[in-house]
Amino acid sequence: MEIIKREIKSIKKRTFPKKICFEPIGIIKTPFKSLKGIPIQFYQSEAEGIIQIYPKHSPGLKDLEGFSHIYCVYFFDMVKLPVPLQSKPFLDDKKKGIFATRTPFRPNPIGISILEIIHIKKNLIKVKNVDILDKTPILDIKPYVSRFDYIKAYKMGWLDGKVVKKSS
Numbered sequence: 001m002e003i004i005k006r007e008i009k010s011i012k013k014r015t016f017p018k019k020i021c022f023e024p025i026g027i028i029k030t031p032f033k034s035l036k037g038i039p040i041q042f043y044q045s046e047a048e049g050i051i052q053i054y055p056k057h058s059p060g061l062k063d064l065e066g067f068s069h070i071y072c073v074y075f076f077d078m079v080k081l082p083v084p085l086q087s088k089p090f091l092d093d094k095k096k097g098i099f100a101t102r103t104p105f106r107p108n109p110i111g112i113s114i115l116e117i118i119h120i121k122k123n124l125i126k127v128k129n130v131d132i133l134d135k136t137p138i139l140d141i142k143p144y145v146s147r148f149d150y151i152k153a154y155k156m157g158w159l160d161g162k163v164v165k166k167s168s
Helices: 055-061
Strands: 026-029 048-053 071-074 110-121 124-128 135-144
Touching: 026 110, 048 055, 048 135, 055 135
Parallel strands: none
Antiparallel strands: 026 048, 026 135, 048 124, 071 110, 071 135, 110 124
16 A cells, blocks of 8 residues: 555544553564673674564565665663653763763663664564664664665764763
8 A cells, every 4th residue: 555545543633642552563682681781872883683573573574685774663671760851971971961862761761773684584684783682672673774864963962072982
């Protein structure tokens, strides 16, 4: 079905949801069994992992092998809520608002990483550049498309001059 022919709920009857719930589409297996030693960003990692897509979602993998990278959206299921809205990030010694950081400790603990696809076999996606705790629930994957997704940033806020390779 073409996207313009898909049905959505009535816009006139739209209400703001008080709670949003998601069902994982799979799980990722990684070498990181604890927070210690996980690279703080995917671009710093050479680690490999396997995303296991649950069988009911595996038809959605059709044609993904034609892409080199994916966005992997996941749920930080080990975060205890509520979280403070300011905290000290790895790369600074002063508290920052969490929306100005990439901390996993967020009101909605959702993570996103760009992972390189090594290969896909049935419902398993072998990936590289993993910065994700073992057995983390996967919410979604999307192809990374450099012509759509690349933006040259001209401001890096408090991170300017502080981006270095670091692990947790």
